Amino acid sequence: MSKNLLAVGALLAFGITSHAASKLNVMTATEDLASIAREVGGDLVSVDSIARGYQDPHFVEPKPSFLLKLQKADALVVVGLQLEIGWLPPLITQSRNPKIQPSAPGYIDASTFCKILEIPQGQVTRAMGDVHPLGNPHYWLDPDNGRRIAKGLADKFSTMQPASAAQFAQAYAAFDKKLTEAQKGWEAKMAPYKGRKVITYHRSWPNFCDRFGLNVVDYVEPKPGIPPTPAHTLDLINLMKRDGIKLILVEPYFDLCTPNSIAAQVGGQVVVLMPSVGGNKETTDYFKLFDYDVNLLVNSFLKVK
Numbered sequence: 547m548s549k550n551l552l553a554v555g556a557l558l559a560f561g562i563t564s565h566a567a568s569k570l571n572v573m574t575a576t577e578d579l580a581s582i583a584r585e586v587g588g589d590l591v592s593v594d595s596i597a598r599g600y601q602d603p604h605f606v607e608p609k610p611s612f613l614l615k616l617q618k619a620d621a622l623v624v625v626g627l628q629l630e631i632g633w634l635p636p637l638i639t640q641s642r643n644p645k646i647q648p649s650a651p652g653y654i655d656a657s658t659f660c661k662i663l664e665i666p667q668g669q670v671t672r673a674m675g676d677v678h679p680l681g682n683p684h685y686w687l688d689p690d691n692g693r694r695i696a697k698g699l700a701d702k703f704s705t706m707q708p709a710s711a712a713q714f715a716q717a718y719a720a721f722d723k724k725l726t727e728a729q730k731g732w733e734a735k736m737a738p739y740k741g742r743k744v745i746t747y748h749r750s751w752p753n754f755c756d757r758f759g760l761n762v763v764d765y766v767e768p769k770p771g772i773p774p775t776p777a778h779t780l781d782l783i784n785l786m787k788r789d790g791i792k793l794i795l796v797e798p799y800f801d802l803c804t805p806n807s808i809a810a811q812v813g814g815q816v817v818v819l820m821p822s823v824g825g826n827k828e829t830t831d832y833f834k835l836f837d838y839d840v841n842l843l844v845n846s847f848l849k850v851k
């Protein structure tokens with residue numbers, strides 16, 4: 547073999563191994579976090595999510611394939627605030643991957659970067675239903691929190707891979723700019739409906755409604771995580787009639803029976819909003835998620851005028 551060929555071979559081998567070694571393998575609990583991780587990670591990371599966006603993130607059925615993925619991860623990004631408490635902790639333990647155990651640097655709790663609402667004051671008891679005791683974990687539904695998650699991830703990825711810090715910082719800056727532009731559009735579309743009262747099924751939307759000026763006055767669930775009861779449903783119907791409330795926002799994984807019957811009695815509309823990326827075919831990334839929800843809301847308000 548000639549000296550030149552050897553040199554080419556060595557270069558190729560070096561190139562391939564250094565590239566493979568440099569790509570961070572990132573797992574996320576949800577598709578929202580995966581979408582943001584892809585935005586700031588670009589081709590320096592490979593990203594996969596455990597839960598799919600059409601699943602209820604409080605209840606995800608563990609599969610053996612999740613374990614295989616977690617075993618190979620350099621980092622695991624979670625929503626936190628106990629959203630995944632029913633399914634994720636045993637998977638992390640069973641993965642036996644030291645990099646992603648809760649005390650390890652590769653365990654990234656995205657809630658620590660974000661503005662959290664509904665942090666309960668005083669003692670949380672079972673009588674209150676499935677109240678999230680550390681605050682509302684559906685916080686990614688405010689683009690400002692999406693921006694905070696992106697910044698947090700860019701910083702973490704830079705710590706894990708210092709040689710690429712400039713690229714992560716640049717990707718974050720590009721995401722921030724694109725999100726700021728998009729957010730202006732969403733806010734402008736929602737502006738005519740500022741202050742409108744709505745009912746939501748679960749407490750998934752406080753951050754979203756805060757951002758876009760909607761006023762959530764009650765829930766189809768009588769208490770968080772507790773299915774509808776006839777008495778509470780009757781109260782809702784009376785409230786909606788009295789205050790002229792027309793929209794009931796429902797996550798795609800809840801039964802539509804009660805919301806539909808309420809809407810029929812008050813001349814209202816059930817709006818199946820997507821709480822997560824991957825909830826349906828249209829919501830393929832973090833931007834498309836808000837595009838979809840904002841457009842659907844605007845159309846729904848126009849219908850019930």
Ligand SMILES: [Zn+2]
Nearest residue numbers: 604748749750
């Ligand atoms: Zn919840």
